[in-house]
Every structure is written in structure tokens, then in C-alpha cells.
Amino acid sequence: MPEASAAMPLVPAGIVPVILSGGSGSRLWPLSRESLPKQFLPLTTHRTMLQETVLRASGLQPDGAAFASPIIVCNQEHRFLAAAQLSAIGIEERRILLEPVGRNSAPAICAAALLVAEEDPDRLMWMMAADALFEDTAALHQHLAPAVAAARAGRIVTFGIQATAPETGYGYIEVGAPLPGALGAHAIACFEEKPALEVAAAFVASGRHLWNSGMFLFTARSLLREMAQHAPEVLTHVTLAMERRRQDPDFIRLDTEAFTACPSLSLDHAVAERTGLGAVVPADLGWSDVGSWDALWQVAPKDEAGNVATGDALLHDANGCYVRSGEGVVTAVVGLRDVVVVATGDAVLALHRDHAQDVKRIVQRLQGMGRREASHHRRCERPWGFYETLRLGDRFQVKRIVVQPGQKLSLQKHVHRAEHWVVVEGTALVTRDAEEVMLTENQSIHLPLGCVHRLANPGRIPLAIIEVQLGAYLGEDDILRLEDVFGRC
Template identity: 50%
Template sequence: MTNEARTEGRQLDGTESAQSEGVQAASCRRLVPVILAGGSGTRLWPMSREQFPKQLIGIVGRDSLLQATVARLKGFPGDFKVAAEPIIVCGEEHRFTTEEQTREAGVNARIIVEPARRDTAPALTLAALAAMKGGEDAIMVAMPADHSIADIPALHRAIAIAAEHAERGVIATLGIPPTRPDTGFGYIRLGEALEDGAHQIDRFVEKPAAELAAQYVAAGTYWWNSGIFVVRASVWLAALQKLNGEMHAACCAALADGHDDGKFFRPAAAQFGRAPSDSIDYAVMEHIGTTSRPCEGVVVPLVAGWSDLGSWDAVWDAMDKDDSGNVASGRVVFEGATSSYARSEGGRLVACVGTTNIIVVETDDAVLVADRSRVQDIKGLVARIREQHAPEADAHRKVRRPWGFYDSIEHGERFQVKRIVVSPGSKLSLQMHHHRAEHWIVVCGTALVTRGEEQFLLSENESTFIPLGVRHRLENPGKVPLEIIEVQSGSYLGEDDIVRFDDTYGRCS
């Protein structure tokens, strides 16, 4: 590590910055949205997959959950100023789609790419260190990227109350007054009531069994844990250092030795790999109210149509229903059905006759039929599919890439057919394959083809052949999407048979 990097690491260590009253006074009225976007969401299979998780999908509207989250603090009232650039922490495999979707939403985000999954506490720590670059000590509003909130003004009012507490060095969280016993949420036991409607946090409790959840709701002194936290960056860092110095040190080193990679910031992988994996709740929040408490905590009520969309039953609950309690998305017809959810994503007609409390989700390559009372078992189902090495566990038939997407239309022994769409001005890597040859047919647009030492243009209805072992590249020099049909043939057709020599998106070996 260079001396400059070590100096930067010391500056990003919250313990030193937290002592600077001038820094706090200068920036504590500034809110920085922090979006935690590293989840996989297997309970919403087959829509949510490992390579395309639920935060990137429009589950309850046209915008994805990520896009709805990054826009959530727009128009925030009062005298707190919201930073124009939110901080998003996401995984390596989702970085390009995350950047594309935030750009489509009109937001220029600072995106931190986690070198490995370490749960939410290290992710928030990276965001806190980034927020303090330049000597600021802004108030972070940490939000999961995969929640749904119907009443945004009510959310703003709750965050404004939480920010007032955070300004004076308190860790504030938003709690949901429960509407039913639910074993899928953690709970917060309320302490002393405050004048603004908030409560001191007595303690956090883990997800309870059904009987205990019913007791919590009946007592009226427990709220659901929303996973939304409002805290000054330095306060979070100081609390974490007290409770988990190993995680704190690993994240500080990872950020100090990290580097910019185009539109992304990459923490140092080796240093980040030394951080223990832990959630915000376990690492810090469950210690509030104990003898080792790192600081004071308050919980602010949020009554805003919140849902964590943790299951298809939660999706059904969050959406408008017909007179029979049914929810339809896409080409769906109900006949004599009640309290059912049906979604047609692949374009085929889904017809439900006489169904009750049923979930039906259709995609291009999979169909889920489940009883609404058993949707928590979908996670185990996906694990079984993965054990069978079936591709449907991890990826959709349509796979997004930074240059566009491809759709695997058909495949058989020694052949595969793909529809490839390349965005205007984009290009694939310069690559070759050891085990397959390819035929390209242009359907729409203009293709600039590199094949060995040749380079030439192809227009609609023209085609070319890429022999096995020949370096090649496909580019779209035009202003409209380029669409081609690719026919692959060979002894092995897996995506790992790609040797990249040059790549705009930094994917070379």
C-alpha cells in the first residue's frame, strides 16, 4: 500500500472523522441515499434468478424495484438536502444492468462493486467510507433495493423524523406497525415513546415462530423491522469499529486500495475478502439495548404501504385485486378463480379456472404453480433445481449483457440458435471459440464484423460465417438496434468457451 493510500485510508476511517465537529456541522443536514442491491431473491423464482435478481425486475410496476428505490427521495421536503448522486452497492454480475437501469431512471449513481458477497453490514460500511470521502459526514439513508412503498410522502415524513435523530448521533430505523403475525420478518421491541412519535429501541429480535409472532402483535409493543436505516456515516463506522474491528479494518483497507473502473468503483478484493459476512442487524443493531451497545437507537413508525416483496404471496398482497381477490399480470384470464395470482411474462396465455389461493408464474423457460400458503418453500425448490445443474436456477433464457442481450431460441445436440440484439454504438468483445463455429444473419440494422484480418459491413438479409478458432467481433455502428440470428454448431456450446482479447467492458482474462 502506498503512503498516499494509507493516508486516504486514515481519512476514511470513521473514528477520526467522527471527532471533527466542523465536518459534522458542515454536512450533517445532507442526506445521501444508499441503495443496498446485492440480493438474489430466490423466493420470487422463476422471475428472479441468480444472474437477474428481483431488484432488477418490474415486479409491481413498469419500473424495476431498483429504479423505484433510486427515485424514492426525489422531491424530499424540508431543509435536509438530498445528494444528487446516490451510492449503490451491488455485485459483480449485476453491475452493468444496475448502471443501465439507474441511467434510464435519470440518475447518475456512484456504484460500488462488491468483490464478494459479505451481506449488508460490509456493504453499508463501504458506502459509509465512500460517503465520507472529501471530509463529509452526511446522513445515510440506507434502503434495500427490493422493497415496495406505495405512499412516498409518508416515507418522506418518516425519514425526516429519523434524520433529525441521526443528526445528533443516533442510529434511526423505520419500523412497520404489524398488520398480522408474520414469521418472515424480524421485530423491534419498542422502548420509551418520544414526542415525535418515535420510540427508543429496546431491542431487535429475530424472526419468531408463529405462536411468538402472534404474541408480539397482540402485545402492541413490537414493530416489523423494515431494513431501512438513517445514520451519519461516522456514527455507523464508529459503532462497527467498536463491535467488529475486523470487519471495519477490512472494509477500510478495501476502499483505500480500491480503484475506479469506468463507471464503477472496485474495492480491493483481497482486503474485502477478510471482512466477516454479517447483516446490519446482527453486526450492530441487535447490540443496541445491551451492555455492549455502540450508541443510542430509535425506531420511527412507517405506515406507507411497505412490503419487502419477499415472496409471491407478498407480491399478491401488495397489488390491486379484482372483486374476487385475484391479481393478473400479462395475458391472464380468470374463470371462477379466487384469491389467486397469475403472471404471464413469456407472452403465452395463462388461464386459471376454479383456482383458489394459487400462484402461477410463466416465463420463457419455466412455469411455477404453487399454493400461496407454501411459497416459502420455493427457495428449497430452487436449491433442488440447482443441484440438478439445470440452467433455469441461475439465468433466464434471455440474458442481458452490457452491449444488449441475447435470447437462446432453440438448442439441440451440437447446435444452438440465438437472437442477438446489440445497442446502438455498442460492440461485443474481440473473441474466439475453441469448440464452435457461428453463422450470423442480420435481421435488422447494420453490423460491422471483424473476422480474422478482415473487417466489413453487413446489412439486412446478409450473412457471414465465423469458423472455429478465428478471432471475431460484432459491432453496431448505427443509430438503431442491431438484431441478428446466430446459429452455433460444434462439440461444446457453453458460454465459458469464450476467449476475450479486447473488451470495452473490462471482461478480458
């Protein structure tokens, strides 16, 4: 197995937070899409869901020891986004483990466990999804104590949330007998998949069932042992993907061929529902998976009419509504009750809150139609800045491109399109074949079809340009990268 890079420090002693950040959050479309899923969005505070999750597992543990630096598992397409968001909150000691394809939570956590086991197989790992809300972090840390005791005894421990309503979008855990030596932890009688409404109501009424938070605590040794027994095919493929991994100072890249061959399984299905060593710690933490627009309405502060309004939104004679408006769109709602209206620059969603779980069906229809809006926003984040499409027509496209100070795009060329750049703000250093041209505000340059070119920002303020593309094909895959500081060639 490759040795750890000297630039990537080993995790110190303490619980290792493992943040799974690979979901797409399609029930929060049109805000959450594959290109920018909900974990990278500021949905409940000014920080993104990923940032809130990482900060939740920083500082000191209940016993006064420091948490270890986190391991983030995410899709390779989101690697720069994840790194930038962690740096923005001062988390520089971290390891970002990249999945070449999504294979659900079991392969993701298996890879992280193999990584931790290389250093200490008895290290505790705290697995969390990057897109869940916990309103009471202090209570969460208090509940770690019984979970730690059970996990050190070899248990696979999950946190069960007090069920307050017959939610059909959550899994349920039936609580078993108390565990000796781990006050507050119980054996798991059984897991129940997302039930029908009447079954969910019976679960809540019984008092014996908890919502499955999807959050686990275990040692690397325990998890890998249970994977070997209950999901050996997952362990085999992920072990091979780890042995063939590529590692640099910023990212750990799992082998594509081996990881792609791995079955797609959740940790619940692969281990938690099959193991005889499952344990649950009941907890009341103000938890929500904020997996739907109705869930966001539930947890958000409301006005006297029960409305939640975000962005440039106007409401009149409305009650119980969630209205979110962005990208310069004015959204007005009049005389409606219990509805969700979400407006972005290229899509508008309107639904009754009772149908919040049906948004996935709209996304599936858009995907079937081949619509870009199903998966991508007009604004696309890049490691050097971002671009956004202003207008797309027949044989032309207009974009706004913003390059952060000191950054530069790849050296590239196009087969199907020519481009024209106009500087709106800042200073641009443009490479065009064998020449370099410095441009400032109101100056422009033409890049003919096939020329080798690069855009860089040598200044101290963001560089903004307008790009006009002309050609028979204008897709993002018409980029031949010849050189790139971000390793995308």
C-alpha cells in the same frame, strides 16, 4: 487511499441515499434469478424496484435541502444493468460501488460509510434495500424528521413498520422509551429474529412490536464507530478493500481479496442488535419487502374475484389467484382458489399462496441438480444489448442477439465452437480475423473455429441476428476476450 476520480463528483450536502442492491430474490423464482434479481424487475409499477427506490430518495428533504446523489452498492455482475436503469430515469450523478462477492449488508454499508467519511464523517446516510415497496412516499419523508434528529445525536436509527399480521418472514423490533429531543423516535428494547407463527401473533397483539424494515439512518461517523466496537473484523477487511479499490468514471471496484475475506453479516446482526444507541421511528408507510409471490398478491390491484393477472393470462372460475405469464407463453387457470401460477419461457411455478415461503426449496433443489434455470434466464442482459437462447441441443445452440445502435461486442475467439450469423434486422459490421464485412438483412457469415471476430452495430436501429453455434462445448466461458470497450477482458 486512492484519490477520487475527477470524473466522479463528490456528493453535495444533504442526506446521502445508500441503496443496497445485492440480493438474489430467490423466493420470486422463476421471475427473479441471480442473473436478473427482483430489484431489477418491474414488479409493482412500470419502473423497476431499483428505479423506484432511487426516485424515493431524490428531490427535496423535509427541511427543503436537496438529497445528495445516491450511492448504489451492487454485485459486479450487475454493474451495467444498474447503470443503465439509473440512466433511464435521469440519474447521472451517482456512484456505483461494486462488491466482488456477496457478503450481506454490513460489509456493503461499511464500504459506503468509509466512502462518505472521506468527505464528511458527519454526513447523514439513509440506507435502503433496493427491493422494498413503500406506497406512501410522502409519509416516509415526514418520518425522516425525527430520524434525522436522532441520527444527528449519534443514534443508529431504523424505521419500524406497524405490524398488521403475524408475518413469520419478517424480523420484529420491540419499542422502548421515547427519546428526548427527537419527537417520534424511541429507544429499541430488543430485536427479534423471524419468529414462529404463535410468537409473531403475540407480538402483533402486544402493540409494542414493529416489523423491521431494514432501513436505517445514521452518520458515517456513528456507523463506523459502532462497527469498530461490535464488528471489528468487518471494518478491518472492508477498510483494506477500500484502500485497495480501483476507480474509474463509472464504477468503484472493491479489492477482491480483502473483501472476500470479510465475514458475511447483516447490519442487524453486526450492529443493530448489539449497539446501545439503537433507535426506532414507528411508521405506517404501506411497506412490504415484496419478498414472496403472496406478498406481491397482497399489494397488487385485484379484480372482483380477488385475482391478479399479468401478461397473457386467462382465468375462469378462479378466486384469490396470482397469475403472471411472460415470454410469449399463454397461461390459463380454471377453477382454482388462492394459487400462484408464474410462467416464463423456460419454467412454470404453481403453488398455493400459503406456501409462498417454500419457493426457496425448489431453487435449492435445482441448484443441487446443476440446473441453469436456478440462476439464469434464457434472456441475458449485456452492456451492448442482450441475447436469448432459442434452442439448445446436442452439439448445437441457437441464439437471438440484439445489439443497440452504436454498440459492439468484445473482440474475441472460441476454442470449442464455430458460429454462423444471419442478420434479421439492421446493419452488422463484422470483424473476422483481418477483414471487416458489412452485412444487412438476410445476409449471413460463417465464423470458423478459432477465428478472431467481433460484432458491431453502426446503424441507427437495433441490430438483430440469429446465431447458430456448433461444437463439442457451448458454455459462455468459452470466450477469450482480446479487446473490450466495457473493460471485461
